Amino acid sequence: MHERLVIIPTYDEKENIREIISAVLRLEPAFDVLVVDDNSPDGTAAIVKSLEKEHPQRVYLLQRVGKLGLGTAYIAGFKWAIGNGYDFVFEMDADFSHDPNDLLRLYEACSTGGADMSVGSRYVKGGHVRDWSWHRILLSFTASLYVRTILWLDVRDTTAGFVCYKRSTLEALPLDEIRFIGYAFQIEMKYRVRLAGFKIKEVPITFVDRIKGRSKMNSSIFKEAILGVLKMRVSIPRP
Numbered sequence: 001m002h003e004r005l006v007i008i009p010t011y012d013e014k015e016n017i018r019e020i021i022s023a024v025l026r027l028e029p030a031f032d033v034l035v036v037d038d039n040s041p042d043g044t045a046a047i048v049k050s051l052e053k054e055h056p057q058r059v060y061l062l063q064r065v066g067k068l069g070l071g072t073a074y075i076a077g078f079k080w081a082i083g084n085g086y087d088f089v090f091e092m093d094a095d096f097s098h099d100p101n102d103l104l105r106l107y108e109a110c111s112t113g114g115a116d117m118s119v120g121s122r123y124v125k126g127g128h129v130r131d132w133s134w135h136r137i138l139l140s141f142t143a144s145l146y147v148r149t150i151l152w153l154d155v156r157d158t159t160a161g162f163v164c165y166k167r168s169t170l171e172a173l174p175l176d177e178i179r180f181i182g183y184a185f186q187i188e189m190k191y192r193v194r195l196a197g198f199k200i201k202e203v204p205i206t207f208v209d210r211i212k213g214r215s216k217m218n219s220s221i222f223k224e225a226i227l228g229v230l231k232m233r234v235s236i237p238r239p
Contacts, residue, residue, distance in 0.1 A: 002058075004031045004107060005086040007077035009070055012042045013094040021051055023100040024092075025058060031090070031103060034060045034080060036073040069181030070161075071188075078170050089170060091163040098162040102205050106164040115201035116169045117193045119155060120162030126204030127157070143226075147187055150229045155190050155200055159183045162205060169198050179235075184228030191232055195239060 006024050010017060021033050037045045048061045062076060074091060081089040088107055092098050102120055109118035121127050123144060129137055140159070147158040163186075173192050180188050193200060 002030045002032050003087040004029065004090070004103075005034055005081045005084075005088070006031050006090040006092050006103065007034050007036060007074060007081065008092055008094050009073035009077070010035055010037045010040060010044050010048075010094050011067055012040045012044060014040070014042045014044045014047055016094050016096060017044050017047050018051065020092075020094050020096060020100065021048070021059060024103065025055060027100065027103060029107075030058070032058050032060070032086075034062060034077055035094075036062045036064065036077050038064050038067045038069075038073065069185075070183075071178060071181035071185030074185065075175050075178055078165075078175055082167060082170060087167045089165045089167065091161055093161060097208050099205065099208070102162065102203070103164075105203050106162070109201045109203050110164050110166050113201060114199060115164075116166050116198035117190070117200045118164045119157060119160050119190070119200060119202045120205040120207075121155075121157035121160055121202035122205065122207045123156040124202045124204050127202075128204075128206040130206055131209040146226075147229050150233050151187075151191050153187075153191055153194060155194070156202060158190060159186050161186050162207075163189075165193075169193060169196075172196055172198070179231070180228050184232075187229060188232055188236075191236065195236065197239070 024031050024033050035048045045061060045063050051059045052061055062080060078089060088110055090103060098120060106118045106120060109115045122129050123141060144156060144158045147153060178188055
């Protein structure tokens with residue numbers, strides 16, 4: 001077992017999961033992978049099980065009974081990582097919108113760069129978005145600005161889901177009190193990390209739209225993010 005664990009939540013990702021896991025396993029230093037699968041009907045879990053056998057003590061599967069949401073998948077993964085002694089825990093999508101090679105820079109920011117949480121950011125100098133329409137970029141950037149304004153959060157890419165945490169950071173957070181399950185989950189985690197006094201460092205990345213599979217974004221997830229920010233501002237106590 002190694003000190004770095006990448007958590008990948010999945011629902012119907014059979015077209016991507018073998019390739020993304022293989023890309024992570026090729027990295028040096030070594031990263032292990034935990035897939036949290038929400039009972040994908042397309043057979044994603046079966047592929048991961050075969051990779052568990054090919055790569056014992058490097059690939060793991062946490063299979064859940066239904067589609068329970070992104071946030072709860074990551075919380076389950078965080079608890080598994082802490083229980084199994086990992087020192088650095090990563091969030092990453094399965095669809096190659098996040099470049100696995102950037103895990104190394106996220107790790108460096110936390111291991112030697114003084115960060116308690118590092119964020120792969122589209123909206124700092126050097127960050128980019130590829131294959132998005134201009135109105136989608138504008139919507140995403142405006143949403144991030146809205147979040148920063150309401151929460152007084154000095155993170156430019158507030159909804160980013162490409163993240164590294166130090167173990168000590170996760171252990172200090174009330175994981176059972178995390179309320180949100182969609183993109184608002186990503187906002188809430190950064191907000192709680194900042195309120196707890198930890199240092200967040202943004203690392204520029206290029207975000208690429210998925211090529212294979214179907215996007216999980218829908219109007220209810222977007223609505224949760226917009227309304228969730230207001231709920232966070234009034235319900236999460238500031239120190």
